[in-house]
Amino acid sequence: MQEKKLGKFFKNYVGKKSLFVNKSVLQASYMPNEINHRDEQIEQLASILAPTLRGDLPSNLFVYGKTGTGKTLTVKYVSEQLNKSAEEEKVLMEVVYLNCKLKKIADTEYRLVAQMARHFGKAIPPTGLPTDEVYNVFYKALDEEKKFVLIILDEIDQLVKKIGDELIYNLTRINSELKNSNVSLIGISNDLTFVNNLDPRVKSSLSEEEILFPPYNAIQIQDILRKRSKIAFQPKVIKEGVIEKCAAYAARDHGDARRALELLRVAGELAERKNNKIVKIEHLDSAENKIEKDRILELVRSQPKQFQITLYAIILKNSLQKEKVYTGEIYDYYKKICNEISLRPLTQRRVSDIIAELDMLGVINGRVLSKGRYGRTREISLSVPKFIEPKIIEILEENLEIERKNELF
DNA sequence: CGAGATTCATGTGAAGTATACCTTTAGGCTTAA
DNA sequence: AAGCCTAAAGGTATACTTCACATGAATCTCGTA
Numbered sequence: 306m307q308e309k310k311l312g313k314f315f316k317n318y319v320g321k322k323s324l325f326v327n328k329s330v331l332q333a334s335y336m337p338n339e340i341n342h343r344d345e346q347i348e349q350l351a352s353i354l355a356p357t358l359r360g361d362l363p364s365n366l367f368v369y370g371k372t373g374t375g376k377t378l379t380v381k382y383v384s385e386q387l388n389k390s391a392e393e394e395k396v397l398m399e400v401v402y403l404n405c406k407l408k409k410i411a412d413t414e415y416r417l418v419a420q421m422a423r424h425f426g427k428a429i430p431p432t433g434l435p436t437d438e439v440y441n442v443f444y445k446a447l448d449e450e451k452k453f454v455l456i457i458l459d460e461i462d463q464l465v466k467k468i469g470d471e472l473i474y475n476l477t478r479i480n481s482e483l484k485n486s487n488v489s490l491i492g493i494s495n496d497l498t499f500v501n502n503l504d505p506r507v508k509s510s511l512s513e514e515e516i517l518f519p520p521y522n523a524i525q526i527q528d529i530l531r532k533r534s535k536i537a538f539q540p541k542v543i544k545e546g547v548i549e550k551c552a553a554y555a556a557r558d559h560g561d562a563r564r565a566l567e568l569l570r571v572a573g574e575l576a577e578r579k580n581n582k583i584v585k586i587e588h589l590d591s592a593e594n595k596i597e598k599d600r601i602l603e604l605v606r607s608q609p610k611q612f613q614i615t616l617y618a619i620i621l622k623n624s625l626q627k628e629k630v631y632t633g634e635i636y637d638y639y640k641k642i643c644n645e646i647s648l649r650p651l652t653q654r655r656v657s658d659i660i661a662e663l664d665m666l667g668v669i670n671g672r673v674l675s676k677g678r679y680g681r682t683r684e685i686s687l688s689v690p691k692f693i694e695p696k697i698i699e700i701l702e703e704n705l706e707i708e709r710k711n712e713l714f
Numbered sequence: 715c716g717a718g719a720t721t722c723a724t725g726t727g728a729a730g731t732a733t734a735c736c737t738t739t740a741g742g743c744t745t746a747a
Numbered sequence: 748a749a750g751c752c753t754a755a756a757g758g759t760a761t762a763c764t765t766c767a768c769a770t771g772a773a774t775c776t777c778g779t780a
Contacts, residue, residue, distance in 0.1 A: 433736025677773025680723025
């Protein structure tokens with residue numbers, strides 16, 4: 306009986322016409338054939354990189370602009386085109402793209418260099434080798450044959466914040482170590498003030514050229530949404546006003562096009578799931594919630610155990626009491642939880658760092674303040690929407706195999 | 715009453731430790747001549 | 748004797764701990780008006 310029901314469900318599902326024609330067009334990884342409203346930046350970028358084709362070394366480049374302003378997309382696009390032209394001109398070139406924010410992949414000097422070496426087919430163990438050795442392997446890989454290498458470091462500000470700017474200094478000096486190849490760097494950053502806090506030597510060599518990506522305005526976002534949705538959706542499934550509203554949402558905070566596209570895609574998915582034939586404005590609202598929820602839940606899920614326990618302590622402690630919570634209380638509570646699931650607690654020193662990192666991730670909000678006679682501590686509050694909290698708790702309890710005691714509530 | 719000293723709770727930097735993983739080296743065993 | 752495997756030695760990165768000092772405003776102290 307169940308079998309029959311399911312069969313029918315699947316058959317229906319297949320028979321049902323999807324609202325989408327090509328959903329991937331709305332995904333962040335999608336590379337459009339042409340990039341709108343970024344002509345100026347593309348031109349700049351192209352003219353800076355063009356000397357490659359004549360065998361000259363282009364300047365290092367620093368690209369900055371807020372999230373969702375098309376930095377990554379544009380840089381990838383131009384470098385791909387350049388790569389194609391280079392092939393035609395019989396110039397050997399290689400583009401290495403790395404996102405420095407990815408935990409466990411490119412968030413330390415060792416891992417970053419290792420990752421770049423792996424790009425050239427070298428096997429580098431996750432630990433054990435001296436960093437110098439990894440550099441050597443990387444240099445050798447670069448220098449095997451005469452070529453031009455373009456290294457793109459996305460979200461470079463995150464990396465420097467974490468491990469300092471010496472790494473970039475090393476990278477800018479690569480060329481003097483190489484006999485055959487030439488390397489130039491492109492740094493991409495969300496933080497507009499990032500370069501100013503760099504060591505002057507690093508600063509001058511990294512930002513020989515700079516390109517600024519201003520936010521899109523609402524009209525530009527509308528245009529982008531229209532063009533893409535024309536490919537992504539069936540004709541006439543989007544109700545009037547939806548695109549405008551979507552653009553307005555995104556323009557509200559600094560013209561984030563990625564966000565607008567995601568919003569539209571999720572709204573479409575929601576409409577489809579509810580068997581609606583048309584994407585309406587109310588879908589946008591629920592899409593906004595869903596995106597935020599998914600993002601945070603995924604973030605929480607991917608955290609290491611100790612981070613999860615710390616977060617769990619913060620959430621519960623926070624919902625238990627109305628007043629602000631402080632590091633000390635959190636730590637006591639954290640220890641209690643560790644006891645309950647028989648796990649050796651970390652020291653307060655470490656937990657303090659973990660709290661700071663959770664702050665960086667944007668899950669919580671921490672602020673160091675001095676309470677005069679009563680010492681100095683971090684005042685901690687959650688920075689996730691209230692309606693997500695229960696879900697986070699659920700995930701954490703599942704992951705940590707915690708049985709919640711009623712006394713906690 | 716107010717300037718300066720004191721105090722508290724924890725932030726924060728530096729150095730040390732445990733762990734997991736790497737390469738190299740040396741010894742022991744097998745194998746083939 | 749040469750080749751191969753294994754285990755020990757010696758080395759590294761990373762996550763964490765230990766130690767010690769820094770912070771900064773509420774509170775206290777004490778001289779002064």
